[in-house]
Amino acid sequence: MRIEQYGWNSKWQGKWDGTASNQEQAGNMRIPGRITGDFGSKYRVITDAGEAWGELAGKLRHTLTDSGEYPAIGDWVILAMQDGGEHAVIHGVLPRHSVISRKAAGNTQAEQIVAANVDTLFLVSALNDDYNVRRMERYLIMAWNSGANPVILLTKADLCPDADNRIAEMERAAPGVPVHAVSALLGDGRDELLPYIRSGQTVALTGSSGCGKSTMVNWLSGRNLQLTQDIREGDSRGRHTTTHREMFILPEGGIIVDTPGMRELQLWEDEGGLDLAFGDISSLAANCRYSDCSHEREEGCAVLEAVAGGLLEEKRLLNYRKTQKELRFQNSKEQRQKRKAAATAGKTSVPRERHSSWQRQLEEY
Structure with missing residues (x-):
């Protein structure tokens, strides 16, 4: 297993050369790896030597305590290997090219990173009673803010007698965003997704509980990688099947990330995503x-x-209007928090490149 299979390329090598070399001045050997599983306090990482369990170095954990912006699945990290390669210590994170995030649940004013360095974000909605255009508009804002390219997947098309009308409705709500209706049960629509899952490409799935994300992972991989559960009768809502974030290699060479379902999506900030999601x-x-x-x-x-x-x-x-007011209120709270934290000197956070993909998309709209 080589890290090229998980998306390592010349671009990441360039970032490595500019970031990790400083950590090797003291003779400490460092190697690159990617986080393929996020289990809370522990990470699963992949290197050229294989898989290992990883945890944050004490110094890195200390510097990230205030920001809360810990490494996430999809991150490329700087590792020191221990115990013959069975364990890894994370000493740093390479600058990200995309960050999918939302506001953390509860009253806390904090960002929760769902996944990093994703090329395409599959926004999944089931064609059953849980189908909701207004909810999808919120997911589109999150997607455009992330720097990843959004694609809408309407799953369980076999349950919907008017799938064509639902596709048209979603296309009106998401101008310029590809919309695909698929059925894992019947095997319909997989060929349409091949351009997004080719070798070296990272895709992530997000959506509400019970929309069929884990089923999609199993279907696209051709294996039973993730557990699935039946939805509740009456309201078509599901329970959380996926309780952690995990990455898998697809037969076509793409990399797919499954994430836990969301009961409610609270947006974190707006970097132009609102204007793109509501481009009309x-x-x-x-x-x-x-x-x-x-x-x-x-x-x-x-x-x-x-x-x-x-x-x-x-x-x-x-x-x-509702979402615009929500984002303005969220931004005002975020700015107050930043001003409060500005008094603390010497704190660092995971490097994040400010993407401009949404600006280009808006100009092309």
Whole structure:
């Protein structure tokens, strides 16, 4: 097993050369590896020597205590091997090119990283009673903010007699985003997903509990890698089948990450994802009479005119307003926390490259 199978390439080698060399000045041997499993206090990592259990070095753990931005599945890390290669100590993390995150559950003001260095994010929704366009709009914001490319998967197509109408509805809600209806039971739609799972590409699955993520992992891999459970009768909701984050190699050479289902997606921040997820509203807003139009009661509002003329669904505008206010409130709390933490000097966090993919996508919209 070589790390090239998990996505290591010349780009990552360049980051390694610029980051890890400083840690070897004292003669301490370091090797690259990727986190393939996140089990809370322990990590599973892959290196050229094989798999090993990993944990944070004490110094790294101390520097990350305040930020809470710990390494995540998909991260490329700087390792020191111990016990003949059976255990690994994580001394650093290479700069990420994408970060999928959300606000941590509860009242805490903290970011929870779902996965890192993902190329394509499969946003999964089942074609049953749990199908929800407004929820998908929120997942799209998370996806666009991450730097990964979103793709919508409508699973359990065999249960839906009007799948074509659902596809069209989702395409209207997600302009420019590929939408695929698939059925693992019937084996339909797998060929459409091949471009996303080719060799060296990392894809992750996210969605609500019971939407079929673990079934998708098993189907795409051709093996029973993940446990699955039946959904509840009556509301089509499922229980958490996946309780940790884990990475698998697919037959085509792609890498897939399964993540626990989400009861509720709380957005962490907005780096342009809102404008991309609601690109049609952003385009209409450019024609509003006032540059600071709130699209609520202003005269000359092109967005309200589109709603009145049947060109824009009112429910979509209402969800846009609600999410915009939520993100502004979240950002104000985040800024207060950052100002409070600014007084603490010498703290570091996992390096993160500010991506610009959403800017390019918005220009192309």
